[in-house]
Amino acid sequence: MPSSIPPIIKVDRLSKYFGDIRAVENLSFSVNQGDIYGFLGQNGAGKSTTIRMLLTLIRPDAGEIELFGMNLRTHRREILMQVGAVIERPDLYKYLTAYENLSLFARMSGGSVPRKRLMEQLEQVGLAERAHHKVKTFSQGMKQRLGIGVALVNDPKLVILDEPTNGLDPQGIADIRNLILHLSRSRGKTVLVSSHLLSEMELIAGRMLIMDRGKKIVEGPVGELFDPAQTVVELDTADPANTLEWIMRSPWQPFFRERRQQQLIFKMDKTKIPDFTAGLVQQGIRVMGIRQRHSLEEYFLSLTIANQHVETFTDRTV
């Protein structure tokens, strides 16, 4: 049954070009309240550009963005009152202390925040003892944590974190992961988090969108995209249209399908592969090759790299 609560983020056919370079093209997705929504893609996939458009740092060339049911262009101030963000590096004023940075950004977001609240925020990100030390003396991990503290200081409903684990050691990565889970589970925040690390996303995100070269490749619940009982199958066939039609009517109807030239990519229960293969033969479908992708990383790469191959091929033939 569809939910009556409007999504916290609704992006509709968003596009952005930098000259001839496509950064984001025709991107649509929505994020529901309380979700941890993962944005996955290789470097240059368009994740940061999309996040920057959500935060009004970059003007879209086309498309609409709604946050909290309001249009971002017309309700920028009301929307940003409810958003906290860390964008790539957590760059702060190095000549100010952690406390001064936190206080400064809190005041920019509307009124003064009591000292107690600021110290609690520093406590939450593990920097209370370094509150009055200048940021220039901080390690990368400490800066990252302070950046998250700044994002959270005004108690936003939506938290946007762009590559929050960049440059962190394993303990730092685990700390950030736990903090994100805590924000969602205990404090009911909606979190949009981007990363190029699939393993990272898999551990925290409820839903995920995979981007490549500015385009959405796949989107869905992580449990369905990366169910360990399921596997990704690549099927090369001489007649992809009819094969696809048969697959969709077959009892093994896979969860996800992609068609690239003569290749069909889909996901299905591992145990059903023998019956599925027998079914193909029975139907007289001419199979040129069938392969099973074994790991999530391979799946991710199969989506992004295959996409690049398709584009390269298309570029050559046009």
Next chain:
Amino acid sequence: MWRLLQIELFKIFKRPRTYISFAAIAGMVLIIQLGLKFDGKSYLQLMMSSLSDSFYIPYGMILNGYLVAFIILNTLLIHVPLLVALVAGDIVAGEANMGTLRLLITRPVSRTQLMLVKFAASVIYTALLLIWMALLALFLSMLFFGTNDMLVARNEVMEQIGKNDVLWRYLAAFGYASVALSTVAALAFLLSVFAENSIGPIVSTISIVIVLTILSEMKIPLYDDTVKPWLFTSHMLAWKGFFYSKSNGEGSAIPGTVENLPAILRSLAILLAYIVLFVATAIAVFRRKDILT
């Protein structure tokens, strides 16, 4: 807006580099004051060499706090724009370079508001720099050298201003100078919007001021009536006009008067027009700018 302005000023005055300009002004003023204190007579003899053969010149009386302040302002107001550019050129580009600009823009503050506040902070910094200069150049000189009538050299003629008629002229001159320097701040502010590190806008501002000042000072008939009247650098030193009084029939200065107030006001209007043009352009560009740093 007040809250944002407080934040902006807090950031400016927490940076050690902000105080370089204050220290530089203090250093330059004190060096000039010390030089004039110990060898002021030689300086005046050099300045008035053409008059000393014809007139008796009481150097001790002439070299008072008012004249020393005038000498300092004449020397320093040409160079202070460089110090103003240091902060105004950094105010947007410096944030872009540090990466804090993107954090500022994700706050619920409009870009126009942010720019107005940043420019206001630059103007306040400029005004404080001038107040600091006034305290040192005028009041400290009054303390060190005492006060008396002030002599102003003009077109090979010396004009005498009564000592009770001087102070308001200085206040007016500093007020004018704050507008003149705010024009430089506005130019640096505009250039700062296009850059992602502060070196570019600071050097560009200084270069533009130097080139236009040279153009303003050159005596080329082709430019005199066409280009020069519209260059902001041609109006930067119009504060001197406050020290030129109207004369009575006997050639004596009339206290409380300014010889050509309309010309000063016209210069002021041109500078204000430049400020509006620079700031409005900066805001228009910044509102449409993609923040990629």
